[in-house]
Amino acid sequence: MSYNFFATISRMKYIERWALMRNSRAENLSEHSLEVAMISHALCVIGNVRYGKNLNSDKAALIGLYHDSSEIITGDMPTPVKYYNEDIKDAYKEVEAIAEKKLLNELPNDLRPEFEKLYRVERTEEELYMRRLVKAADKLSAYIKCIEEDNSGNKEFRSAKTSIEKKLAKMSEELPEVGDFMKDFIPSYGKTLDELTGR
Numbered sequence: 384m385s386y387n388f389f390a391t392i393s394r395m396k397y398i399e400r401w402a403l404m405r406n407s408r409a410e411n412l413s414e415h416s417l418e419v420a421m422i423s424h425a426l427c428v429i430g431n432v433r434y435g436k437n438l439n440s441d442k443a444a445l446i447g448l449y450h451d452s453s454e455i456i457t458g459d460m461p462t463p464v465k466y467y468n469e470d471i472k473d474a475y476k477e478v479e480a481i482a483e484k485k486l487l488n489e490l491p492n493d494l495r496p497e498f499e500k501l502y503r504v505e506r507t508e509e510e511l512y513m514r515r516l517v518k519a520a521d522k523l524s525a526y527i528k529c530i531e532e533d534n535s536g537n538k539e540f541r542s543a544k545t546s547i548e549k550k551l552a553k554m555s556e557e558l559p560e561v562g563d564f565m566k567d568f569i570p571s572y573g574k575t576l577d578e579l580t581g582r
Contacts, residue, residue, distance in 0.1 A: 386489055386490055386491055387489040388486060388487075388489040388490045388498075391455055391486060391489060392449075392452060392455065392486075394455050395411065395412040395413040395416060395451075395452065395454075395455055396411050396412070396413040396414075397411065398411060398412035398413075398454050398455060398458065398459055399411055399412075399459070400412060400415055400459050400528075401528070402459060404539045404540065404543070405537065405539045406532065406537070406539075407531075407532055407535040407536070407537045408531070408532075408535070410528055412451055412454055412455070412459065415451065415524055415528075416447065416448050416449070416450065416451060416452075417448070418524045418527065419447040419448075419450060419451075419517070419520045419521050419524045420444045420445070420447035420448040420520075421444070421447070422447070422520035422523050422524060422564070423440075423443040423444055423446065423447035423516060423517045423520040424440045424441070424443055424444040424447070425520075425564060425568075426443070426516040426519060426520055426558075426560040426561065426564060427439070427440035427443045427513060427516055427560075428440050429560040429563050429564065430512075430516065430560045433559075433560075433563065434559060434560065436509070436512070437509055438509055438512065438513045438516070439509070439510075439513060442500075442501075442513070443513050443516060443517055443520075445501055446501050446513075446514065446517050447517050447520055447521075449498075449501050449502070450517060450521065451521075452483070452486060453478075453479045453480075453482035453483045453486065454482075455482075455486070456482040456485060456486070457475075457478055457479065457482050483502050487499055487502065515557075515558060516558060516560060516561075519551070519554050519558055519560075519561045522547055522550055522551055522554065523551065523561070523564060523565075523569075525543070525547055526544065526547045526548065526551060526569070527569075527572050528540070529541075529543050529544035529547060530544065530569075530572045530573050531572065531573065534573040551565060
């Protein structure tokens with residue numbers, strides 16, 4: 384028997400983000416997920432090294448890779464629509480859960496429990512904190528996109544950039560790892576390759 388999970392996941396590259404805005408360069412879900420995975424891992428490492436946490440940075444990276452995989456089925460719903468009111472927000476969460484279940488059902492029975500761990504939240508303090516960092520990584524990735532668009536001269540993303548910056552500042556109050564990432568790594572975004580490599 385053939386299983387469709389990975390063939391379906393590979394279609395993330397066809398889901399474009401920021402559909403309501405003019406982009407100087409299109410961003411697909413596959414690119415976004417990779418960036419979220421790397422930032423999630425980094426935030427957990429910062430938490431472990433600098434703040435004495437005991438976070439599973441490897442699992443955080445995997446959650447980041449799969450965090451929007453339901454959008455292969457649902458498409459990317461623009462943020463202003465998704466969060467318009469509580470009813471729409473709750474309904475969309477239900478749709479996402481159904482899509483995630485549909486994806487997981489495309490795995491062999493013996494493998495499914497391992498992948499379910501990426502979607503199912505364990506109620507431990509460390510797990511809940513780690514998942515908050517993955518959400519922050521998602522916001523940081525969006526912020527980086529705004530920086531890149533702004534630096535390319537596209538004014539379309541300026542209000543989104545300001546809005547996300549405020550949300551990240553608020554997140555930093557409870558998640559110091561976010562503030563550290565903003566301070567240590569965000570200033571380098573927008574530099575040329577020569578500037579980044581010191582040529």
